[in-house]
Amino acid sequence: MNKPTLRTLIIEDSEDDALLLTRYLQQTHELIHVRVDSAEGLSQALKQGEWDLVLSDHSMPGFDSFAALQIVQQSGRDLPFIIVSGAIGEDLAVAAIKAGAHDYLLKSNLKRLIPAIERELQAAQARRTHFQSEQRFRATFEQAAVGIAHVGLDGRWLRVNHKLCVITGYSEEELLTHDRPSITYPDDMPDELNSMQQLLAGDVPSSTKEIRYTRKDGSPVWVNLTWSLTRTSTGEPDYFIEVIEDITERKEATERLRLFARIFDTINEGVAVTDASNNIMLVNPAFSTITGYSATEAIGKNPRILHSGLMDKMFYDKMWQSIKKTGRWQGEITDRRKNGESYVEWLSISTMKDERGEFSHHIAVVSDISERKAAEERMVHIAQHDFLTGLPNRMMLHDRLTQAIAHAEREQRKVAVMFLDLDRFKAINDTLGHLTGDKLLQLVAGRINSVARTSDTVSRLGGDEFAIMLPYIENTDDIAMIALKLLASIAGPYVVDGNEIEVTTSIGISVFPEDGTDSESLIAHADAAMYQAKGNGRNNYQFFTREMNRRTLERILIKNKLSHALERNELFLLYQPQVDLQSGHIIGAEALVRWDNPLHGKVLPAQFIPIAEENGLIPPIGEWVLREACRQNQEWRKLGLMKITMAVNLSSVQFRQKNLGETIKAILSESGLAPSGLELEITEGVVMQDAEAAILLLEDMKAMGLKLSVDDFGTGYSSLSYLKRFPIDKFKIDQSFVRDLTTDTDDAVIVSTIISMAHSLKLKVIAEGVETAEQLAFLKQQGCDEIQGYYFSQPVSAEEFTKLLSSGRGLFEL
């Protein structure tokens, strides 16, 4: 039988004793041994060899068993250390055992040696096994991928592993000074206590819960906590073992999935997912709403069920090419709902690949943009059409005209543009109101359309301006014929809101290519020609000429220069006498503004006042006229000349100025003129524009002591009920009625009607534009109160008017 090997380190100074010992051991063991008798020798031997056992003499020269034991212990080896001594006292032996020696025996009695060795070898083996197991447990505990802890019954952490420190953010020391509940998220505390009680009561062997801890930085961490209770050998609860898994990521992923599912279910965009065979495998509720197919109806089908038949093969070919090449496609497409209705959608298709890079799914996202498209089309329509008449507007006219010019150029054809402006529409608008004016415009639009051909473009440019583009014109005679038709068609009477209205139009015509080669110039030249038609007495048409162009340019120049007219003292006033028909004396003057421009010469107000009105220049010019007229009248009064009234024209712009009353008050006090020395002339159209507001304003003026007269009377549509309420002093009969009153019975009747109506309202009447003795005689006979006109005097300078006043010349001295 093989003897077990025993690697023995013998510490012995006596060779004989060592020999004795080895022989004894060799009886039972295959002995490998080394003998040493000093500290150095022992250290050396421990370093060099693997040993099962140390047998040590107690006392050696310069060395003893205590020193030897210390060296062995310091080497870190757990070797059985047995003292074999010639003589060792009881006390020393006890001290050696206390110091760590495993046994001692006497050299004289080696009988106990082998049993002592075997016992201690076994004990050492048991210690090593235990140590290794402890090591394994420690490694498992420390290196576990989950947090592990022992928790006392009082809730204190007894032992925690590294992973738990990572999960909670606390160091081991910090955790060991905390109790576990202190890091449990407060809301989850009841759950945890409940589990603890169940474990303590022995109701459950272990418990698993998903709860939250609060990390050291305050953030929550979701953990899966599995815990069980360890009991003592007597069954008493000892401590809890907890296994803590950080499930925050899983929780977040679940939450994200829940969120995605919610988004999928609630977004307005329809989503359909198809598989590798392009069959629908998933749709969301919005998809069903948009397409009309429920999930059950759609799943398993090819998306072709949505094809409207309105997209051609080439469209789908291109779409799939893009998907194959780039993995995605998006664009507008017309599909068909289950009920057969087609709709426009914005479709985005993207592809998904599996782990092998093979195409696995298509994801289609669909937005129904039918309503948006319809709204866009409405917007385009609104942007291109006039809201009142529904006709194309200026922008669309430009577009169509540009296209027509391009075609006409290629085909060597003519294109005509007609620019229409209603005559005296402003007066209709002012007197009958905007609503009536708007309805009239709609009727006029209808009449223009009835004359135009389908190939023509009839457009409204704004206000009372219309334009017609005629793209197929053979010769100018055709244009003239159409213009005549338009004049006749528009001139017929209209009935709007119970009012019979007559309106005519003036037409300007330009022709491509003679009068312009682009839309802007053709429209501008037709506009210029229209001005000429107005100048020619309205209700007629005019073809554009280069001369008209010159006048249009002049208007632009006037506008530019007019803004500097005041500061450069280019404005001045003329005064036209107003004469009493009974006494023949001058009783008033009308201040009439003039502009002496170095470039344009003497410019008449009819030319520049409308331009001033259009360009916001009336307030300063009007104020200057008022100031100068009041100053002049007061100067005449100071000279002791006859006290007359100064009539000043108020533009509609001035009449609407909020601070008009204040301005007039300031001017009167500045000049010292009594309010009764100033008369404001306001046209009939302006006062009727907003009659109720005009009454209030005129009452304010009247209360200031001013005189008020209605200018151009007869040209508007005054209602008698309003006239009675206007606090006015005088009607001024428009000169257009006076001009022909001796030859035109209509005018004569109108003039005599105005005079008697004014007198019945206890108002005075002045006739303007009186040029002949016949006119004068008629007016006198009809009882007209005053006259103004070239018959007595043209408008004259202040100096000449002074002479007139000083001379005392009257109507009957002529």
Ligand SMILES: Nc1nc2c(ncn2[C@@H]2O[C@H](COP(=O)(O)O[C@H]3[C@@H](O)[C@H](n4cnc5c(=O)[nH]c(N)nc54)O[C@@H]3COP(=O)(O)O)[C@@H](O)[C@H]2O)c(=O)[nH]1
């Ligand atoms: N807002 C302002 N308007 C003004 C001012 N000054 C003038 N005007 C208005 O301009 C229009 C043209 O005025 P004007 O060229 O000065 O012509 C006036 C007279 O010269 C002219 N008239 C006078 N008598 C006769 C005549 O016998 N025959 C004839 N053919 N013309 C004559 O009439 C004009 C006066 O018009 P009215 O004001 O209606 O009395 C004109 O509308 C002016 O109102 C201004 O400072 N501000």
